[in-house]
Each structure stands twice: as structure tokens, then as C-alpha cells.
Amino acid sequence: MAEKEKTYVEDIDRRMYDFRNSDEDNFHLHEGLTPEIVRQISEEKNDPEWMRDFRLASLATYEATDMVDWGPEIDGLDMDNIVTYVRPKDNKMVADWEEVPTDIKDTFERLGIPQAERESLAGVGAQYDSELVYHNVKEEVAAQGVIYTDLESALHGPYAQMIQDHFMKLVPPTDHKFAALHGAVWSGGSFVYVPPGVSVEIPLQSYFRLNAPGAGQFEHTLIIVDEGAYLHFIEGCSAPKYNVANLHAGCVELFVGKNATLRYSTIENWSKNMYNLNTKRAKVEEGGKVEWISGSFGSHVSYLYPMSILNGRGARAEFTSVTFAGAGQNLDTGTKVVHNAPETSSYVNTRSISKGGGISTFRSSVVINPKARQSKAAVSCQSLMLDDISRSDTIPAMDIRTNDADVGHEARIGRISDESVFYLMSRGMSEEDARALIVSGFADNVGKELPLEYAVEMNNLIRLEMVGAIG
Amino acid sequence: MEKNLIINRIPSLTYRWLRMNETNIKVPESPAVCGCEVQVPAGVETETVPADAALALATGSGEETAAWICQNMTEIPRFALKDETAADAPLRLRFSPAKAGAYACEITVGAGSSLTVVEWMDLSALKEEDAFALQTRYDVAEGASLTLIQVQTGSACGKVFSNLGGHCAEKGSFALYQIILGAKQSFYGNTTALAGKRSSMTADIAYFLQENETLDMNYLADHTGKKTTCNMYAAGVLCDHASKLFRGTIDFKQGAKDAVGSELEEVLLMDENCVCRTIPVILCAEEDVEGNHGASIGRLDEGLMFYLQSRGIDPEAIYEMMARARVEAVVNRIPEEETKKALLEILDAGLFRR
Numbered sequence: 001m002a003e004k005e006k007t008y009v010e011d012i013d014r015r016m017y018d019f020r021n022s023d024e025d026n027f028h029l030h031e032g033l034t035p036e037i038v039r040q041i042s043e044e045k046n047d048p049e050w051m052r053d054f055r056l057a058s059l060a061t062y063e064a065t066d067m068v069d070w071g072p073e074i075d076g077l078d079m080d081n082i083v084t085y086v087r088p089k090d091n092k093m094v095a096d097w098e099e100v101p102t103d104i105k106d107t108f109e110r111l112g113i114p115q116a117e118r119e120s121l122a123g124v125g126a127q128y129d130s131e132l133v134y135h136n137v138k139e140e141v142a143a144q145g146v147i148y149t150d151l152e153s154a155l156h157g158p159y160a161q162m163i164q165d166h167f168m169k170l171v172p173p174t175d176h177k178f179a180a181l182h183g184a185v186w187s188g189g190s191f192v193y194v195p196p197g198v199s200v201e202i203p204l205q206s207y208f209r210l211n212a213p214g215a216g217q218f219e220h221t222l223i224i225v226d227e228g229a230y231l232h233f234i235e236g237c238s239a240p241k242y243n244v245a246n247l248h249a250g251c252v253e254l255f256v257g258k259n260a261t262l263r264y265s266t267i268e269n270w271s272k273n274m275y276n277l278n279t280k281r282a283k284v285e286e287g288g289k290v291e292w293i294s295g296s297f298g299s300h301v302s303y304l305y306p307m308s309i310l311n312g313r314g315a316r317a318e319f320t321s322v323t324f325a326g327a328g329q330n331l332d333t334g335t336k337v338v339h340n341a342p343e344t345s346s347y348v349n350t351r352s353i354s355k356g357g358g359i360s361t362f363r364s365s366v367v368i369n370p371k372a373r374q375s376k377a378a379v380s381c382q383s384l385m386l387d388d389i390s391r392s393d394t395i396p397a398m399d400i401r402t403n404d405a406d407v408g409h410e411a412r413i414g415r416i417s418d419e420s421v422f423y424l425m426s427r428g429m430s431e432e433d434a435r436a437l438i439v440s441g442f443a444d445n446v447g448k449e450l451p452l453e454y455a456v457e458m459n460n461l462i463r464l465e466m467v468g469a470i471g
Numbered sequence: 472m473e474k475n476l477i478i479n480r481i482p483s484l485t486y487r488w489l490r491m492n493e494t495n496i497k498v499p500e501s502p503a504v505c506g507c508e509v510q511v512p513a514g515v516e517t518e519t520v521p522a523d524a525a526l527a528l529a530t531g532s533g534e535e536t537a538a539w540i541c542q543n544m545t546e547i548p549r550f551a552l553k554d555e556t557a558a559d560a561p562l563r564l565r566f567s568p569a570k571a572g573a574y575a576c577e578i579t580v581g582a583g584s585s586l587t588v589v590e591w592m593d594l595s596a597l598k599e600e601d602a603f604a605l606q607t608r609y610d611v612a613e614g615a616s617l618t619l620i621q622v623q624t625g626s627a628c629g630k631v632f633s634n635l636g637g638h639c640a641e642k643g644s645f646a647l648y649q650i651i652l653g654a655k656q657s658f659y660g661n662t663t664a665l666a667g668k669r670s671s672m673t674a675d676i677a678y679f680l681q682e683n684e685t686l687d688m689n690y691l692a693d694h695t696g697k698k699t700t701c702n703m704y705a706a707g708v709l710c711d712h713a714s715k716l717f718r719g720t721i722d723f724k725q726g727a728k729d730a731v732g733s734e735l736e737e738v739l740l741m742d743e744n745c746v747c748r749t750i751p752v753i754l755c756a757e758e759d760v761e762g763n764h765g766a767s768i769g770r771l772d773e774g775l776m777f778y779l780q781s782r783g784i785d786p787e788a789i790y791e792m793m794a795r796a797r798v799e800a801v802v803n804r805i806p807e808e809e810t811k812k813a814l815l816e817i818l819d820a821g822l823f824r825r
């Protein structure tokens with residue numbers, strides 16, 4: 001019998017992201033993590049007093065919290081060697097790309113951010129190392145009452161109380177060790193507020209670029225979508241690859257009001273020296289909906305589990321993701337959903353591909369509490385392994401505490417089913433075309449949810465070449 | 472005197488806040504050794520082996536549990552079926568302890584042979600403060616088959632442990648049937664090492680829990696051989712304030728080419744205070760495998776309830792009927808008529824104590 005040909009799947013092409021600027025002239029804090037460093041960050045930020053106290057308390061929580069005993073090893077991450085704050089020497093956030101320092105502007109030009117803003121976005125925030133260098137929102141969007149600003153200046157303006165009421169309430173520093181770290185050294189990030197009934201038809205985007213070697217990025221994104229409003233928020237990230245570890249411990253907190261909808265899309269393409277220990281959480285009120293669209297292609301190690309807390313009757317969460325783990329990568333991703341109210345629903349649809357020794361783990365939890373009567377939850381995860389040196393694990397958990405709920409879960413791993421191929425062939429396709437169609441659709445669950453420009457970018461990250469069949 | 476025991480630890484840990492990775496319980500510090508009635512069919516030889524020379528096989532509930540169960544045993548009975556032999560009747564072990572205790576045994580099935588083993592735990596004489604533990608290790612040689620049927624009855628018993636662990640050689644097959652009815656707290660675990668090419672394991676588990684009963688399970692199919700298969704099916708009914716935790720892991724190790732593993736769980740939740748927790752896991756280090764798992768959890772379909780009530784059947788009778796159907800579906804798969812008949816009689820007498 002002729003040897004089965006295998007489908008060839010290219011590695012992620014990182015060349016367009018793997019460029020770097022000199023870091024020599026930038027301002028760096030000393031490596032490591034001490035109360036003094038935290039105070040210095042707070043001074044740099046001109047924090048209000050409550051934030052400075054918050055940072056120091058978070059540091060104490062970090063010191064007192066142990067590391068989890070599950071998940072990928074992070075032995076290569078030594079906080080004594082991580083610089084928690086780096087800023088350009090002429091640190092200034094502007095609303096005009098022409099005022100951004102040339103090397104930084106060129107960086108974002110190469111990444112296509114200004115172009116995307118011109119063509120298809122309602123506003124952009126661009127963060128370079130620890131600081132936002134550019135932030136702008138289109139006039140017509142601002143005229144609707146939409147606030148899209150950097151979080152730090154919002155701490156002092158008319159939204160200061162709103163920020164204080166929401167900041168790290170969904171993800172408290174006690175949540176886990178790296179949430180506490182974030183609370184101590186966070187820097188940069190955006191605040192978005194969408195007033196009741198306002199629909200922001202065009203997405204807002206934040207882009208995070210970490211240029212400095214051995215540095216950490218700890219941006220905080222806080223979004224409040226008020227009653228009946230709509231927003232699509234996109235975040236992207238990248239970094240050049242170094243031989244030393246970089247750390248990303250950002251935090252995203254989303255508050256979705258009554259009957260509001262928030263779509264949160266991420267294309268994560270950190271370099272392969274990055275430890276991505278990010279925390280994202282949404283709280284959804286009655287009739288509200290959060291949609292997570294997530295493409296994870298980068299990092300050396302990832303711990304990433306966007307969480308949805310469905311607190312109001314009829315609240316809904318959808319989570320759609322694709323993860324590509326290549327050589328040198330251990331990507332532990334998934335989602336968590338907690339149903340706390342009646343008639344809530346959640347739908348999880350994930351895909352993962354492991355190749356070249358990469359390790360991909362899908363880890364999830366669905367909790368349905370006693371009050372969540374007539375709730376529904378469905379989880380579907382599919383994994384494709386392309387060689388026998390890679391790994392793919394699925395570890396879903398369900399905790400159901402009411403009998404008045406419908407919960408379904410399915411997972412598949414391995415190769416293309418012969419039945420699917422037979423079905424397509426019975427419709428007139430050749431075997432090769434049938435297999436090609438099945439595989440090309442495998443990672444499409446995320447691509448079709450993104451705006452076209454981002455789907456193109458995502459598809460540029462994964463190119464599937466079909467030569468024969470998988471397996 | 473009691474001690475802490477960590478039992479049923481899942482091979483791949485997950486979020487600690489879920490409290491599903493393992494269970495920490497109090498057990499009698501030094502369990503007494505208890506006996507059982509044994510019916511040994513022709514062809515099966517009985518011997519004893521020193522406890523420290525027992526089969527070195529991993530068990531589902533873990534090494535600590537295995538050591539705890541056997542700590543007061545100097546010898547362990549081994550039931551061995553020689554090569555190329557078909558036993559003419561099942562090997563039956565019946566446990567009717569009057570007081571708390573533990574029992575461990577080994578079962579070896581020679582090449583090309585087949586054996587059915589029935590382990591019936593009638594714990595009705597035990598009380599809430601009592602614990603009973605049963606440990607069975609098994610070795611299935613090339614081309615052999617072992618069918619192990621376990622039944623647990625007796626609602627007053629405090630804690631019940633069934634700890635299994637075994638190995639299948641090339642084309643060896645292990646079929647496990649477990650019917651779990653009663654006991655305040657039940658702890659079940661099985662690890663089957665599918666080491667031989669084309670070896671297989673199936674597990675059909677049914678349980679019915681009511682009042683404040685709990686069931687804690689940990690099953691692992693460890694695929695290292697090529698073209699190995701496993702199929703785990705767990706069907707259960709939870710009533711009142713009953714609680715269940717099912718951990719099922721299919722582990723495709725590197726080298727297990729063309730292995731196939733599937734896992735399905737179906738749980739019927741009768742009352743609003745039940746707690747159903749489940750964590751079906753697939754671990755995969757091999758490319759050419761097929762693994763799938765599914766879980767369906769919920770209450771009686773309202774349309775079905777309406778239909779049956781419109782036919783004059785009262786709700787309590789409907790609950791009894793549907794609960795029985797869930798358990799009976801697994802009972803009917805048991806390939807040993809005497810055990811099946813006895814179980815159907817138990818079902819006829821009714822499952823509900825309320």
C-alpha cells in the first residue's frame with residue numbers, strides 16, 4: 001500500500017514581527033521586584049494615593065501567594081531578571097502619528113496599525129513597552145459619548161471614581177500570583193466607556209508591542225459597555241524574539257451591562273521567548289452578551305483562560321478560539337464560564353493544532369450554580385496533531401449544581417474521520433479535495449468571526465497547504 | 472483512630488479552585504483484613520502471594536490508597552487461570568462483612584484464556600461509621616480476556632472503596648462492569664495499562680445515588696501499545712442531595728499509533744440539590760490516534776414527562792421508571808446471567824428509598 005501523504009502545515013511566519021529597535025536610550029527601572037521599585041512605578045505614573053497603596057498591597061499578596069501546581073513549567077521566568085518598567089526617553093502620549101518618535105512610529109507602521117486605523121477602526125491605542133505612545137478616537141465616535149482613553153489619565157479625570165469602583169474588582173490581586181503581580185506593577189492600557197444605547201459600529205483597537213529584552217508588559221484594559229450598547233474591541237500584540245525571557249502579565253476586565261453586547265477579539269502573536277500569563281474576565285448582566293474571539297499563535301508559554309461570569313438573567317457568553325503550538329511552545333489556553341443566573345447560556349468552540357514538538361492544552365471549566373435554572377452550556381473542542389513529537393491535551397471540567405440545566409460537552413482529537421471524507425466524496429469531490437476542504441475549515445472558526453483585515457492577518461499566520469491527507 | 476488519605480488523584484491536574492484534582496478523606500488508620508465467600512470454578516487455581524510480591528501495577532485510586540488497603544496483609548490471594556483454558560463458570564467473590572475491613576486479591580488470566588469474575592459487595596450489615604475497601608489487581612496475558620463485574624449494595628455503610636489496577640498484553644481484553652447502589656460515600660478507581668498491541672478495555676458503569684450519598688471516581692486508560700482501544704461509559708442518576716464526581720482520562724502515550732479511545736457520560740439529575748461534577752480528559756502524545764469524549768447532563772425531558780403523565784402515570788412512577796431505565800441499560804450489558812438476574816430483581820424491588 002502506498003504510504004499515506006501527510007498534510008503539510010507551514011510554521012507561523014514571524015519574520016514580519018521579528019524586528020527590534022535599540023533600547024539603549026530608554027528609561028528602565030532596575031530588574032526585580034521590590035517595594036521600592038513599585039513606589040518608583042507609582043511615582044512615574046503620578047498615581048493617586050489609593051492606587052499607590054493598592055500597588056503595595058498587591059506586592060504583598062504576590063509574595064504570599066504560591067505558584068499553581070498545574071500547567072506548563074515557568075522555571076525559565078526569574079522575576080529578579082525582569083524589568084517591570086521601560087519607557088521611551090521622550091515619553092509622551094499623542095493623538096497624531098506624526099508626533100510619535102520616529103522609530104516607534106516606524107514600528108507601528110510596519111505592523112500596519114496606522115493604516116488599519118485609517119481604513120477600518122474607530123480608535124486606536126498603541127502601547128510600546130510600558131507606556132501608551134498613541135491614543136486616538138474618531139470624532140464621530142467621541143461625539144456619541146464614547147470614552148476611549150488611556151487608563152492612567154482616566155485615573156485623574158472625570159472618570160476617576162468610575163475607575164476606582166471597577167479597577168481589579170473582577171480580577172482581584174488575590175485571584176492568583178500573577179494577578180497580584182499585575183496589581184503591583186501595571187502600566188499602560190486603556191479605559192473604554194460606551195454610554196447606554198450607543199452602538200459603536202466600527203471596532204476600537206489596542207496594540208501592544210514589547211520591544212525591550214528582559215522586560216515585562218503589564219497593561220490594564222478596563223471596558224464598561226452600558227445598557228443596550230454595542231462594542232467590538234480588538235487587541236493585538238507582538239514582540240521581537242530575544243534569548244532572554246520576556247513576561248506579559250496583562251489584565252482585561254470587561255463589564256457588560258444589561259442587554260449590551262461586547263465582542264472582544266484578540267490575535268496574540270508574542271515572540272517565542274515570551275511568558276504570557278494574562279488574565280481576562282467579563283461580567284455580564286441581564287440580557288447581555290460577551291463574545292470572545294481568540295487566536296493564540298505566539299509565546300513560549302501561555303496561561304490564558306478568558307472567563308465569563310453570567311450574572312444576569314439571560315446573559316450569554318460565546319468563546320471561539322484557535323491555538324497553534326509549534327516548536328518550543330507550550331500553550332495552555334481555554335476558558336472558564338460561571339452561570340450565576342437563570343436562563344443563561346454559554347457556547348464554547350475551540351480548535352487547536354500542535355506541530356513540531358509544540359504542546360497545546362485546552363483547559364476549561366463550566367460551573368452552573370443553583371440559581372442558574374434553565375441554563376444551557378455547550379462545549380466543543382477539537383484538536384489536530386500533525387506529528388508524534390507534539391502533544392495535545394484536553395482537560396475540561398463541569399460542575400453543575402442544579403437539575404434544571406442542559407449541559408453538553410464533546411471533544412475530538414486526532415485525524416480526519418473517514419466518514420466525513422466519504423460523505424464529501426459521495427457528493428462528487430475527489431478524496432484529496434474532500435480532505436483539503438475539511439482541514440481548511442478546521443481553523444476557520446475564528447477567522448470568520450474577525451473583521452476581514454484581521455482574518456487576512458490571521459490566515460497569513462497560518463497557511464495550510466494541502467498535499468494529500470492528514471494522518 | 473483515623474488518618475487522612477488522598478485518593479483518586481487525576482493524572483493531569485487542573486484549576487485548584489474546582490477542587491476536583493483529588494479527594495482528601497478520613498479513613499480508619501489501620502483497616503482490618505476481612506474475608507469473603509469464594510466460588511472457584513474448575514481451571515482456576517488459588518494461591519497466595521506475599522503482599523510485598525504482589526503485582527506491581529498502578530491502581531486508579533493511587534499508591535497511597537493501595538498501601539492503606541493492604542497494610543495489614545501479609546499475603547494476598549491470587550486467582551490464576553492457566554493458558555488456553557476457558558473457565559466453565561465465573562469466579563465469584565461475595566463480600567457480606569459484619570464489620571469494617573479490607574480485602575485485596577489478584578487475578579491473572581493466562582494466554583488465550585477467558586475468565587469472568589463477579590465481586591458482589593453486600594454491605595447491608597455495615598453502619599455509617601464503617602468502611603469497606605476492596606482492591607483487585609489483574610493481569611491479562613496475550614489473547615486473553617477478563618470480565619470483571621462489581622456490584623455494590625447496602626445503603627447504610629459509611630465508606631466503600633473499590634480500587635482496581637491492571638495490565639493487558641497483546642490482544643488482551645479487560646471488560647469492567649460496575650453497578651453502584653448505596654453507601655454513604657463511595658470511592659472507585661481503575662487504571663488499565665493497555666501495553667500490548669491491540670489490547671482493549673471497556674468500562675460500563677451505572678450508579679444510583681440518593682439522599683446525601685456521594686460517589687467519587689477516577690478511571691484511567693493508559694495507551695502505550697499500538698492499535699489499542701478503550702471505551703468508557705458511565706450512566707447515572709442523582710436524586711435528593713446526592714453528589715458525584717467522575718474523572719475519566721484517556722492517555723495516548725507516544726507509540727500508541729492507531730489507538731482509539733472514547734468516553735461518554737450520561738447523567739440524569741432528578742432533584743434540584745444534586746451536584747454533578749465531571750472532568751473527562753484526553754491526553755495525547757501520539758499523532759495517529761482517535762480520541763473523543765462526550766457528556767450529557769440534565770433533567771427529565773419535560774415533553775417526555777408530559778407525555779407519560781397524559782397516559783396516567785404519576786410523576787413518582789415516572790421518576791422510578793426513568794431511573795431504572797438508566798441503570799438497567801448497563802445491567803443488560805452484563806454478560807453473566809446470574810448476576811444480571813439478581814440485579815434485575817433489585818431493580819424490580821425499587822431503587823428509591825423515599
